[in-house]
Amino acid sequence: MxxxxxxxxxxxxxxxxxxxxxxxxxxxxxxxxxxxxxxxLPTVGAASATVGSGPQDAGSGELAVVWSAPTAQRLVALTFDDGPAPQWTPMVLDTLAQHRVPATFFLVGAQARRHADVIRDRLTGHEVGNHSWAHRDLARLNAAEAYDDLSRSHDAIADVTGRPPRLIRPPYGHLGGSVLHAAARLDCRLVLWSLQMVERDFPDDPAGHARRIVADVRPGTILLGHDVGARRRLVALHGLPDIIDGLRARGYTFVTASALLAPDVAPAPTG
Incomplete structure (x- = not known):
């Protein structure tokens, strides 16, 4: 039809x-x-990437949204969402320090404020990103509400870490027009992911999960993990050393998300 x-x-x-x-x-x-x-419908709700008919105040006037890096270099960015919290963030930081691996932590602003002591003086070599104030679905908010949420989180993260985040990852990866507008106003890049930990597929099998992730990584992968949450996520965190060792054995180098997306990273050949 x-x-x-x-x-x-x-x-x-x-x-x-x-x-x-x-x-x-x-x-x-x-x-x-x-x-x-x-x-x-779109002019007043979450679908709209504009605000009214006046000046849009949209930062530089453009916005990048990325899932991975188009490179042939064996580079991978390890990212963690939803923290910090005393639950597992220290364990992740200990593992990364032991293996000298940089990562990008997409912090929830309220969590960063509440658990500042968990990350204080522990993020040297790592990168921070903005994962909203309280992990609400920003794609359900209008542009002004999404901006207020992300701006509040931005300020909290900058205050706690001493570094203003230049990356945003919206909860659940939901990209309403309101999120796009808010990110543009904050002059931040939207970073999603191209591969995610799949803990529920490997209950009580950290080694099996690690083998799966190592096999699925490609040059330029942005890998999503979590340093707080349901206990099943411990499968990935307990297997993190095996993921690191396995990817290094395949010739991969770990970098932060911003380093992966830097202009000097060689693009993949075309044609």
């Missing part, structure tokens, strides 16, 4: 128009009625 310019089939379109307008006209009139309703 043919689709409209908006991606809806004619049947879907007519059904939605009927629900919205009861006896709305079909054909071109139906399409126009549907569009009149839909175009009102």
């Amino acid at each position: 043919a689709e409209s310019a908006h991606g809806w089939s004619r049947r879907d379109l007519l059904r939605r128009v009927a629900l919205l307008g009861g006896g709305a006209a079909v054909g071109a009139g139906a399409s126009q009625a549907w569009w009149r309703v839909q175009r009102r």
